[in-house]
Amino acid sequence: MKLDPAIRDQVLATVPSLRAFAISLSGNVDRADDLVQETLLRALAHIDSFQPGTNMPAWLFTILRNLFRSEYRKRRREVEDADGRFAETLKSHPEQTGRVEFNEFRAALAKLPSDQREALILVGASGFSYEDAAAICGCAVGTIKSRVNRARTRLSDLLAIDNVDDFGPDRATRAVLAGGGRN
Amino acid sequence: MTTGKTVNLQPPPATENKADEPEAMGKTATHRKAEVRLGREVQARIGQQLRGMYDDVVNQGVPKHIDDLVRRLSDQDDGVA
Numbered sequence: 340m341k342l343d344p345a346i347r348d349q350v351l352a353t354v355p356s357l358r359a360f361a362i363s364l365s366g367n368v369d370r371a372d373d374l375v376q377e378t379l380l381r382a383l384a385h386i387d388s389f390q391p392g393t394n395m396p397a398w399l400f401t402i403l404r405n406l407f408r409s410e411y412r413k414r415r416r417e418v419e420d421a422d423g424r425f426a427e428t429l430k431s432h433p434e435q436t437g438r439v440e441f442n443e444f445r446a447a448l449a450k451l452p453s454d455q456r457e458a459l460i461l462v463g464a465s466g467f468s469y470e471d472a473a474a475i476c477g478c479a480v481g482t483i484k485s486r487v488n489r490a491r492t493r494l495s496d497l498l499a500i501d502n503v504d505d506f507g508p509d510r511a512t513r514a515v516l517a518g519g520g521r522n
Numbered sequence: 523m524t525t526g527k528t529v530n531l532q533p534p535p536a537t538e539n540k541a542d543e544p545e546a547m548g549k550t551a552t553h554r555k556a557e558v559r560l561g562r563e564v565q566a567r568i569g570q571q572l573r574g575m576y577d578d579v580v581n582q583g584v585p586k587h588i589d590d591l592v593r594r595l596s597d598q599d600d601g602v603a
Contacts, residue, residue, distance in 0.1 A: 342596035359579035444571040464576035
């Protein structure tokens with residue numbers, strides 16, 4: 340049986356966001372593309388378990404996250420290293436107000452525990468509801484809210500933003516230095 | 523970029539803050555209240571940075587090898603081996 344082109348197009352439409360999520364999880368573009376490819380192979384092999392009319396992005400994100408997590412357990416050491424590389428793997432955004440500021444941001448994001456970073460990205464960047472994010476991560480809605488809250492607090496802390504006008508690199512650098520002693 | 527997404531980026535109610543956050547310790551309630559208000563702007567800024575980074579990848583679209591893969595598998599009889 341051939342795949343319904345409408346379903347196929349839904350899958351394809353999700354790929355860009357799925358890649359962004361995979362990069363944020365794995366910290367590595369090549370590995371992220373492998374992860375996306377593996378996710379799509381599994382999804383298409385089990386497309387019958389997808390109910391048309393339900394949330395295709397959430398379904399694919401769930402598969403990708405589960406794949407990543409099971410691999411993570413196997414290759415823990417390698418993935419830990421990925422945290423350090425995360426900040427370097429993404430190109431800077433041309434519309435960012437300042438490159439230095441943006442680099443500080445990426446470095447701070449890379450310092451978050453992976454479950455907090457994942458929750459923040461699902462809700463704050465992928466645009467999922469707390470409910471969908473909870474379903475994707477297989478945890479309670481309250482857990483997602485708590486992780487997102489902690490991620491935001493930690494980011495503010497790392498960037499030492501206590502005033503929007505004071506978002507400069509000097510303060511951020513000081514915050515990173517100050518934060519280092521606490522870990 | 524849609525402003526609608528900003529809804530997701532509002533800071534949480536103070537009651538949901540966890541006590542294990544380092545900065546929650548040793549601060550007065552008044553101080554904290556002021557931080558919550560200021561926090562809205564800060565969180566909006568963080569959200570903006572986050573989406574900028576994410577959308578950078580999203581805007582790259584579907585890589586050709588992935589597009590080919592999906593189309594090839596979609597046309598196969600009985601799905602994937």
